[in-house]
Amino acid sequence: MPNTALTDAAAFKQLQEHHQTALGWHMRELFSAQPDRFERMSLSAAGLLLDYSKNRIESSTLELLLSLARERQVEALRDAMFTGEKINFTEHRAVLHTALRTPAAQADAAALQVDGQHIAEDVQGVLSRIQSFTTRVRDGQWRGHTGKEITDIVNIGIGGSHLGPQMVCTALHNFTHPRLQSHFVSNVDGHDLDAVLADVNPETTLFIVASKTFTTQETMMNAQTARRWFLKHAKEAALALHFVAVSTNAQAVGAFGIDTANMFPFWDWVGGRYSVWSAIGLSIALAIGFDNFRAFLDGANAMDRHFREAPLESNMPVIQALIGIWNRNFFNSESLSIAPYHHNLRFFPAYLQQLDMESNGKRITRDGSAVEVATCPFIWGDVGTNGQHAFFQLLHQGTDITPIDFIAVLKPAHDIPQHHQVLLANCFAQSEAFMRGKQADEVRADLQQQGANEAELNMLLPHKTFNGNRPSNTILMQELTPATLGALIALYEHKTFVQGAIWGINSFDQWGVELGKVLAKTIHSELTGEAVPARHDASTNALIALAKQALG
């Protein structure tokens, strides 16, 4: 991999110059001069269409960005990931979430090894266990301790052991089993667990304790509390019918009191934020059934094959990543807003926050030096049309220019008439408005037509004028299915990967998260009186004292 700074790359320097020219472009002019812009600047893969024509780019911009990708050896790093090299070098780990979705029959599946272990067999073995377990629960063969069918599944996990299951179960709501209600508990805040326990019956509830490490404070605490709650209603022998675990840490699972026969394993070469495809997806397979879970994996696998095989210029994750680099490193956009126009995708922005920001929220390059450019933008957003009535004003007329990813689904999963046309009309109208804006002469004509007098017109003109030229991508799919959702997540995973490769950072560790965990342990022991308060700063000391007083 290149050990040179990104800013020394020839293509980077050319892009800096090119950017000076790009500052003079307005997209509305580019569109009127180029009727074929959509054809040239959109592409399809794995059931998704990416329209990237509403960006401040020309063909020459793309050529330079592609040269940058080549110069930064994105393809070599991609191949290293797919073939199991330990590219997560700070943790000495391979990065093989893609292997979790590779069908056993696919040519490259059998060859993959990690530390001499053929991993395809392990992957297929766990998948068959997931298949038989989820089928038994769904068919009503696996029953609670009083002989009743399971009605509620509670996934206890946080971060990657929570966001994926919750997002996918919500997105695929229309595919879920009518008897099984999914619940998710992540926060150590007791209000979270309390609300779920109030809603479920211990006779018919299955708890999944999902944690890669099985040491995460929040998950362990929630799991212990759920276990105590359960034991108020049942005997210890009944636990095995109501508690299963998903983890890489069999020892800790056993110590917790879950029989390892009830544990679904995965491996350290699966990062937490990439683990939805592993046994962490157990709650998904329970909700939507194994065949749909397999379709979800297949959709991601279709995107993997596209990412591996398509030339860079027609490679969707590569193009999406390069557009992001253009906006971030040349136009200095500090954030990226995610706008899914589908209510069932309401947890998708939160899911992407972990995926992208935990992966690329880094400032040190692979050779240990500080990056010289900005890396991951803030990722945030909400579903359309809700966001339009909250923060879109800033997106239209605020002082920062925030690129937006619009995600739309052409066919709804409901049969209520008219709503979907209105939803899609709003989505397309927004991206058009961000691109075109509303120029002063158009505002003037409108105001004159409304009969505004000259003074009124001059007062309103600057307020009602939108410059436009604000960039967005639109991702379209026919329907939101397990397969298209799988492809959509994989698209963003690979986009994140390509950007990390260009910035020269390790996208697969997360040392920053560790510090907070350590500090919280110290303060917790001070709060509970087991330790003498450490000498913190005056603010932290006072806050601890106040909490101690209140909690007794």
Ligand SMILES: O=P(O)(O)OC[C@H]1O[C@H](O)[C@H](O)[C@@H](O)[C@@H]1O
């Ligand atoms: O699955 P667990 O081991 O409980 O970890 C849960 C989460 O913990 C930390 O926050 C990590 O930064 C995340 O990447 C991880 O997903």
